[in-house]
Amino acid sequence: MGNERGGASRPPGGLASRLRMTLLRTSRKLRAEQAGQLSETHRSVLASVVTNGPFTPGELAAREHVQPPSMTRTIRGLEDAGLLARTTHPTDRRQVLVTATEAGNAYIKETRRRRDEWLARRLKSLTPAERQTLSDAEEILRRITTQ
Numbered sequence: 402m403g404n405e406r407g408g409a410s411r412p413p414g415g416l417a418s419r420l421r422m423t424l425l426r427t428s429r430k431l432r433a434e435q436a437g438q439l440s441e442t443h444r445s446v447l448a449s450v451v452t453n454g455p456f457t458p459g460e461l462a463a464r465e466h467v468q469p470p471s472m473t474r475t476i477r478g479l480e481d482a483g484l485l486a487r488t489t490h491p492t493d494r495r496q497v498l499v500t501a502t503e504a505g506n507a508y509i510k511e512t513r514r515r516r517d518e519w520l521a522r523r524l525k526s527l528t529p530a531e532r533q534t535l536s537d538a539e540e541i542l543r544r545i546t547t548q
Contacts, residue, residue: 434519436511439482444512446475447484447501451509455498457490484508 411419432441439447442465449464450456456464462472476499479485484505490496501509524532 431516431519434512434515436508436515439484439508443475443479443482444509446472447479447505448509448512450485450499451501451506455488455500457496457498461499479505 414422435444446461446465449461453464458472458476459469461476462469465472467475476485476487480487482504484502485499486502487497488500490498524535527535
């Protein structure tokens with residue numbers, strides 16, 4: 402069964418199913434475009450610290466929806482890689498803050514550049530009308546994810 406425009410066949414299923422599959426495939430392709438070989442968990446934690454940090458280990462565990470011992474291991478791995486560092490909390494000496502190092506900031510910046518470049522190359526082959534459709538869809542998807 403082809404689509405209305407005579408292009409490639411549409412996968413079976415309703416809109417929710419097709420959209421889910423397309424978003425998952427796109428996400429997988431984008432995740433592959435990174436500056437190194439960090440696991441998705443490590444990259445996610447590093448990106449959280451770069452974008453919104455610094456955090457205490459407990460705050461990071463809650464933010465990433467993992468148990469504190471798991472977060473401690475993740476932080477240790479990122480520290481060993483030179484991407485995160487622990488510093489003393491400025492108001493509570495019993496706590497530490499996890500901050501990104503210069504290398505950690507550079508890793509996330511390069512990963513984001515690679516992902517944007519990958520997507521921009523694909524968007525370039527689309528017509529202006531198709532890019533506008535995707536722009537409209539992005540607004541709708543953003544709204545759906547914030548409900």
